[in-house]
Each structure stands twice: as C-alpha cells, then as structure tokens.
Amino acid sequence: MMPFLARVLSQPRYPTYYRDMSAVNRGGAPLIGPTLPRLxxxxxxxxxxxxxxGAAVVDVRVGRDYDGxxxxxxxxxxxxxxxxxWVGWLIARGRPLILAGGTDAQHAEAHRQLLRIGFDTIAGALDGEHEWVAGHVPGAIHIYVPDVPHRASEIPHDAPVAVHCASGYRAGIAASLLEQAGLKRIIHVNGEYSDWDRLHLAQSSLSP
Structure with a gap:
C-alpha cells in the first residue's frame, strides 16, 4: 500500500485542461467529418x-524561429x-485562438491536436504573413503592395512616412506608389528589416 501511495503522491503536475476533460469525454467531442474544418x-x-x-495568438514555429x-x-x-x-495548460478553454507562423500543414496539425482536447474556438490562421510575424516596426500599418493605391488615404499625408519590407525591394515599389498618391515626406527604408531592428534595439538599449 505504501509504495502505491508514494507513487500517487509523487505524480508530476498535470495540465489544467485535464480538469474538464472528463466532461468532454463523456459528452463526446464534436464530429468533424473526414477532413478538418477549413481555417x-x-x-x-x-x-x-x-x-x-482578447484572442490568443499561438505561434507554432520552432523556438529558434520564434526568437528571431x-x-x-x-x-x-x-x-x-x-x-x-501546452495550449490546454496555458490558455483558458473557450478563449478565441489564432494560429500563426509555420506552414498550412503545421497549422492543420495544431488544429487537429486542439480539436482532440475540445479546443474548438480557433478563429483562424494568420494568412501567410511570414514577414509580419517575423518582425515589424511597432505601430506599423501592414499593406500589400498591390493595395497601396487603394489604401493610401489611411496614411497621414502631413507626416514623414517610412516604408519597409523584409528586403527593401517591395518597399521601393510601395514608396513610388505613395508618391503617386500625393504623399511628399516618404522615407524608403532601403535594406533588410533586420538592419532596422538591430539599430532600433541598439538605440533602445541607450534609453534611460
């Protein structure tokens, strides 16, 4: 009896979602058919x-990519x-979830795993915005280059506007489109976003 009690008392902690899994198991998980619902x-x-x-974003990339x-x-x-x-342990059941980073196949695998534990409030997946996920200037407005002429009115015309992308190439195209739309104070960040990021971090480290 004592060895049994010792084993029971020495069990590791279990994820918090285990508490309501019995109810999920008794009621049965929702049927999803032969294929996963489309995100x-x-x-x-x-x-x-x-x-x-209040939605939670779950980035499914490996840690080193997330760190980047x-x-x-x-x-x-x-x-x-x-x-x-880990999602079941850290995020409350019922909270809307958004999958980000990774590939469509990785999103599908994460979706499958979450449905198996009754987490069915997945609102969707970030639509291939790998550059946006990897990093952007705080407060930036994300606009696809082809949409710039139609959304130029969203950008202040009386203030300096810096335009950047991951490499600098598409930022140059976007800058020319903004000029055509009547903006005058355009700054084309002609380089990789990582260059700006490193400079920004260096400046931040000197701030009081």
Missing part, C-alpha cells in the same frame, strides 16, 4: 483587432512538441 485566413489588421478583444521575431503578446508553442498539452 479562416486572417490578415494582420484582423489579428490585431482580435487580440485587442514574432507578434508581441503571442504564445510560442512549437509544432515540434505537444501543442495541445
């Missing part, structure tokens, strides 16, 4: 708004480990 594709602006409203740049406030739960266990 909605979300743009950066939609994700930002949903985060403001990620959405502020997101959770790093790599697909190379038990996604469902």
């Amino acid at each position: 909605s594709r979300l743009g950066p602006d939609e994700v930002a708004q949903m985060m403001d409203e 740049g990620h959405i502020p406030g997101s959770y790093s739960v790599g697909i190379d480990g038990p996604v469902s266990a």
